[in-house]
Amino acid sequence: MAKKVQDPGLGEDAITTAKRIVNKDGSFNIKHLHGKTGISALYAYLVDISWTRFFCFVFLAYFILNLFFATIYVFIGVEYISVEPQTFIVDFVNAFFFSSQTITTLGYGAMAPTSLIAGVVSSFQALVGLLSFSFVTGLLYGRFSKPKALIQFSENIIWRDFNDGKALMFRLMNSKTDVMINPRVTVTLAITEMDNNEGYQRNFYQLKLERDHITYLPTTWTLVHEITEDSPLHKFTEEQLKTLNGEFLIMVSYYDEAFNEEVYRLHSYTFEELLMNVAFEKAFYFDEDGYTVLDHRKISHTEKM
Structure with missing residues (x-):
C-alpha cells in the first residue's frame, strides 16, 4: 500500500488545468505577486x-x-x-x-x-x-x-519490463567533464486526484529508488523505481498512466570539486513525457585504445524492447 507524504511546500489544492510545478530548466512555475523588490x-x-x-x-x-x-x-x-x-x-x-x-x-x-x-x-x-x-x-x-549543477536529463521517463514486473526509469549525466562526487537523488510523485468533496487535490508520494545515491558518476546513471505493491503507481494500468494528471519532481545533489561545495538541480517529468515499453540505449562505449567514450547526444536515445 502506497503511503502519502506531507505536502513538501507546494500546496495540496489543485485544478485539472494546473501547469507543471517545475519547469524544464529547474525553476518553479510560480507567479509572484506583491513580492519584495529592490x-x-x-x-x-x-x-x-x-x-x-x-x-x-x-x-x-x-x-x-x-x-x-x-x-x-x-x-x-x-x-x-x-x-x-x-x-x-x-x-x-x-x-x-x-x-x-x-x-x-x-x-x-x-x-x-x-x-x-x-x-x-x-x-x-x-x-x-x-x-x-x-x-x-x-x-x-x-x-x-555561483555554483551551478550542469546535469543533463533524458528527455523522457520510461516504463518497461523489469525483474518479472514493471519499472519506471529516467537517466542523467554530468554535462561537464569532471566527476560528480556522492550524487543523491530524491523523486517525489505529485498526482492530482479527486477528493471526497468532488474537488481536486494534489497527493504526494516519495518514490523508492533501486539506488538513490552512489559514490561517483563519471558516465550515466539510470534511476529505477520498481513497481511493487508499495508503489503509488501499482494500481494503474498502462492506459491509465497515459492520462494521469501528475508530475515527477526530482532533486539531484552532489559535491562539485570546481566550486568546492555541494550543488543541486531540480527537474521534473509529466506523464505526457512517459514512454512505454522502450529501453535506454547505451551512451558510452570503448574505443580502439581502450578508452571509455561518453556520447552526450545519446542521453535520451531509446530502443524498442
Whole structure:
C-alpha cells in the first residue's frame, strides 16, 4: 500500500488545468505577486537568467542610457560638445556617439564639452557610467562564481519490463567533464486526484529508488523505481498512466570539486513525457585504445524492447 507524504511546500489544492510545478530548466512555475523588490532582488534575478537574456538587458540598458543623455545634449546644443550643428538626425547621432564615449570614460578627443552645462551633464554621465559598469562587473563575477549543477536529463521517463514486473526509469549525466562526487537523488510523485468533496487535490508520494545515491558518476546513471505493491503507481494500468494528471519532481545533489561545495538541480517529468515499453540505449562505449567514450547526444536515445 502506497503511503502519502506531507505536502513538501507546494500546496495540496489543485485544478485539472494546473501547469507543471517545475519547469524544464529547474525553476518553479510560480507567479509572484506583491513580492519584495529592490537592488538585491534585481541582482539575484540578473544572476540567474540565461546568458542571452542577460546580455540583451545589458545592451538595452546601455542603449537607453545613451539615448537619454544624447537627447539632453541635443537640447543643450551640439555646438557645446565641439560639433558643428547640422540636421537634427546628424546632430542626434553625434550626440549619441559623444554620450557613448562619455559613459565609457573613453573619449577620443574629437568631441568635448565647451560650456558649463555640458560639462556638468557629461560629468554626471561619467559617474553613472562608472557605477553601471561596476554593477555589470559584479553581475559577471556573480554569474561565473555561483555554483551551478550542469546535469543533463533524458528527455523522457520510461516504463518497461523489469525483474518479472514493471519499472519506471529516467537517466542523467554530468554535462561537464569532471566527476560528480556522492550524487543523491530524491523523486517525489505529485498526482492530482479527486477528493471526497468532488474537488481536486494534489497527493504526494516519495518514490523508492533501486539506488538513490552512489559514490561517483563519471558516465550515466539510470534511476529505477520498481513497481511493487508499495508503489503509488501499482494500481494503474498502462492506459491509465497515459492520462494521469501528475508530475515527477526530482532533486539531484552532489559535491562539485570546481566550486568546492555541494550543488543541486531540480527537474521534473509529466506523464505526457512517459514512454512505454522502450529501453535506454547505451551512451558510452570503448574505443580502439581502450578508452571509455561518453556520447552526450545519446542521453535520451531509446530502443524498442
